[in-house]
Amino acid sequence: MEAGRDAAKAFWRAEVQREDRKREPWQLDQWSDAIQWYLNWLKACEEAGADHRSLPERLRAAVHSAGSRRGLALRTKQCYGAWAARYAVFAGDEREVMRVETASRFLGSVVNDEDCAYSTQKQALNAVAFFFKYVCGVEDPVFQVKLRKTGTRIPVVLAKPETERLFEKLDEPPKQAKKTEGRYGLAARLQYGAGLRLSELVRLRIKDVDLGRGTLTVRMGKGDKDRMTVLPKSLREQIAEQIEKAREIWRRDREEGLAGVYLPGALARKFRRAAETFEWFWLFPARQTSVDLETRCYDRAGRDDDAVGDAAVTRVAVRTKPESGIRRRHHLHGKVYNEAIQRAASAAGIEKHVTSHALRHSFATHLLEAGTDLRTIQDLLGHEEITTTEIYLHVATGVHGLGVVSPLDSRE
Structure with a gap:
């Protein structure tokens, strides 16, 4: 929150009037005088x-x-x-x-x-x-x-039964009204089934999903590169339902006159109305709208x-001024989704350090174990160097994994 009167009011309610710390009247007067002095100082800074x-x-x-x-x-x-x-x-x-x-x-x-x-x-x-x-x-x-x-750090990989237990926990309806774990099962399955990074998952737009061909297009992935990956057949019906849910949210936003979704600067300038079209809408939209905050620099003349x-x-002394942006709907928040993954893993009894990225690691490892060649996995993951993909050779078993049988298991 920007420094100012609204921030001062929030501080007064959250800290000065805390129920667990009762203050005497003279203390409240001191706090009031201090906050008023601070607001006067901010105003003087702005004027100067x-x-x-x-x-x-x-x-x-x-x-x-x-x-x-x-x-x-x-x-x-x-x-x-x-x-x-x-x-x-x-x-x-x-x-x-x-x-x-x-x-x-x-x-x-x-x-x-x-x-x-x-x-x-x-x-x-x-x-x-x-x-x-x-x-x-x-x-x-x-x-x-x-x-x-x-x-080199060995990636955390889930066994297939562990992924199923994780998905089941994510599908469970939340016990508390404010919890939203029940809506993350599809996102987690898609991340695992397509090998997506967290940022790539949450930034998927409607136009990136091709149900007919069974593909996902990842736009502006790591290194600002586009690529295509697989859309699991088992998820196509659920993805189609998710698209319709997103359409209802999009229609409601349009009826309420909200601004369109965020687009990168160049695209926003080139296609001015694209942000309000459904094809550019998020596959996993956030439940709540929010206000953009843009920070810009100004010189002393105000330019x-x-x-x-x-x-x-x-060359000049620069002052910064936060400017309130416009209210719009963003995508599912990556941090909130990742925390839901961690809670579900704990509830499922998976005794590993599980984050959302473990699903991407598991995608690559399970493909390698099933016989998919390393070069194909490199393309699906969007790795620039094959050496990055080779890390999965250290954790895979089976066809293209280590394939080593312990001498204890091979005794006759």
């Missing part, structure tokens, strides 16, 4: 064109805005923004955050002091490099840090980043 937000918030917003100008995917902007905020906390002040030496120390702490994978280290490096190049204007920053190679351009933004 000053930025009242913390350094981490400002860096996150600046990186997000620069990413928008360069057409980065939303998840990439969020990821880079999160790393920029962490870097700001590490640097401590505005002078230090602009120094390449400080960034080198930060990356060194990530590499040497945190137990994180090589891919995470590389992600941090890319995010900080993006900040220096596109926000600070440093063309080719050189960081004195060497990334640390980490060992936004599109108006002043990259060079001007790096």
Whole structure:
């Protein structure tokens, strides 16, 4: 929530008037005076064109805005923004955050002091490099840090009976009115049956489903690439029913005059009415609508980043201003779905670290065990390198797996 009067009211109700912490009248008066002083300070900052937000918030917003100008995917902007905020906390002040030496120390702490994978280290490096190049204007920053190679982690794979137990638990009606586990069974089956990443599953649109040919088209997958994968025959009837459920939600949204679904910037500009058509609607729409929040950067004259351009933004002191977007319906929330998977796995007695990604691992492993060649699995998963797919050789048994029989089992 943006800092301001609404946020102050929410804080007053949630913290100052907490039922488990009764406050004396004089304490309430002090809280009231403090909040009023804070609101007056915010107003003065706004009138003076000053930025009242913390350094981490400002860096996150600046990186997000620069990413928008360069057409980065939303998840990439969020990821880079999160790393920029962490870097700001590490640097401590505005002078230090602009120094390449400080960034080198930060990356060194990530590499040497945190137990994180090589891919995470590389992600941090890319995010900080993006900040220096596109926000600070440093063309080719050189960081004195060497990334640390980490060992290969064996993926968590469910046995087929375990997947069935998981799906059964997801199909059970919720015991509490606010719980929604009963609606996730189909999504989980589709993720397993098509080998989808979590983000690819929740972002499926109606037009991506071809019931006649039995295929799914994954748009803008990892690496911003499209691919096709299989739509299980056993799910086609349920998917057809889900499409009709989505159609009813879409019709209701249109009758209520809601804005269309989210489209990437270039598509939204090219096909202005596409967001309101059913073909672009989500296969798994969220139950509730929500308001978009867009963060943009402004210079002291009040011009936004599109108006002043990259060079001007790096030359002037930038303040950030969150702008309330429009109300629309987004897709099923990945975090909520993943938490439902974890609860169902626990309820099913599956003693493994199960996340939604385990369903994708299980898809690949079970195909390999059934005799599907590695190259085909690579295409279905959307792996750029065959070496990434080869990890499943370590966990598969049977035809294309290890195929090793323990000497204890082979005794005669």
